Amino acid sequence: MTCKICGSTKIKMIYNDKIRNGGLGHYTKKDVPVYQCELCSVIWHENTLSDIGEYYESTEYRDSLEGGSEEERFYQLHDRETCQKIQYTGTSVFRNKVVADVGCGCGAFLDFISGVAKVVIAVEPSEKYRKIMDRKGYHTYAYTEQALDDFRETADVVTSFDVIEHVEDPEAFLRNIFELLKPGGKAIIGTPTDAPVMRQLLGGIYEKKLLFSTQHLWIFSENSLELLADKCGYHGKNVKCFQRYGIDNMMGWIRDKEPNSEIEMGVLTEELNALWKSYAAEKGLGDYIVLYLEK
Numbered sequence: 001m002t003c004k005i006c007g008s009t010k011i012k013m014i015y016n017d018k019i020r021n022g023g024l025g026h027y028t029k030k031d032v033p034v035y036q037c038e039l040c041s042v043i044w045h046e047n048t049l050s051d052i053g054e055y056y057e058s059t060e061y062r063d064s065l066e067g068g069s070e071e072e073r074f075y076q077l078h079d080r081e082t083c084q085k086i087q088y089t090g091t092s093v094f095r096n097k098v099v100a101d102v103g104c105g106c107g108a109f110l111d112f113i114s115g116v117a118k119v120v121i122a123v124e125p126s127e128k129y130r131k132i133m134d135r136k137g138y139h140t141y142a143y144t145e146q147a148l149d150d151f152r153e154t155a156d157v158v159t160s161f162d163v164i165e166h167v168e169d170p171e172a173f174l175r176n177i178f179e180l181l182k183p184g185g186k187a188i189i190g191t192p193t194d195a196p197v198m199r200q201l202l203g204g205i206y207e208k209k210l211l212f213s214t215q216h217l218w219i220f221s222e223n224s225l226e227l228l229a230d231k232c233g234y235h236g237k238n239v240k241c242f243q244r245y246g247i248d249n250m251m252g253w254i255r256d257k258e259p260n261s262e263i264e265m266g267v268l269t270e271e272l273n274a275l276w277k278s279y280a281a282e283k284g285l286g287d288y289i290v291l292y293l294e295k
Helices: 052-057 060-066 071-078 081-089 108-113 127-136 144-151 170-180 196-202 204-211 222-232 247-256 270-282
Strands: 011-017 032-037 098-102 119-123 139-141 155-161 181-192 236-242 288-294
Touching (some): 052 060, 060 071, 081 155, 081 181, 081 236, 119 144, 139 144, 155 170, 196 247, 222 236, 222 288
Parallel strands (some): 098 155
16 A cells, blocks of 8 residues: 555544544444555545545535535635735735635635625635525536636635545645635645544544544645645645644543533633644644645
8 A cells, every 4th residue: 555645655544433424423334444554644545435526516415414415504715714814915005906615615715705805705615605606606617627628827815624535636636726816826725634642532433423534535744745745846845733623622521421412611621722722723733724825
């Protein structure tokens, strides 16, 4: 076996059991082996979905993961993530710019930045969601390579959050974004980490119930993301670590061995949460990493 990111043959199996299949509490019927490259540290499993393209183009993904694919439900679940995304991107990067968001769902993030952007490009495989974004007046495409016909080397900024871990070929994914960007353009790519603190505390419980899932084919390390960026020709790159979940979430997991088990704030304060998030990010132990690239 060869690592698809760096080409190393130093591969180890780190897990071989049921993994999450869609929403919480749903698991595969068969054990799924999960591998890790000892050189670049990327984690992956082979695709278990019969037709991954059809899966994301239909409503099946949102229905299985979020319990529905209605427009208002999407906003209810994802509008609150916009503040986090702005934390990763800042605001000035979008004003009077040609901006694309890849894997944008109903466009919750784009809705907030469209007021300052010059042109908005929405890339989303779901046919249902593309119709919604057509209604909003965005330039809408199913895949980045389709957007290249109209916007090759045009975008000032391309964002993509929680998408690269879903694709079968992450190198092709970053190459298409590279082609969409104009010279000097910037890409901001966010993806979950392997949550090292939670794995150390909970081991296989956390891995089975949350971390490993059929939809997430990859869990990237900083090293593996930077290697991909180099392959695709980006000359500027930087990776930052973030912690999204507070110490209330961690303590709830320890207590109940289940997700969505936050300790109430009467016991733990927001100050403790903020301190934990800052510490985990500073030490490279966060649950999210963002790759900043320049063409």
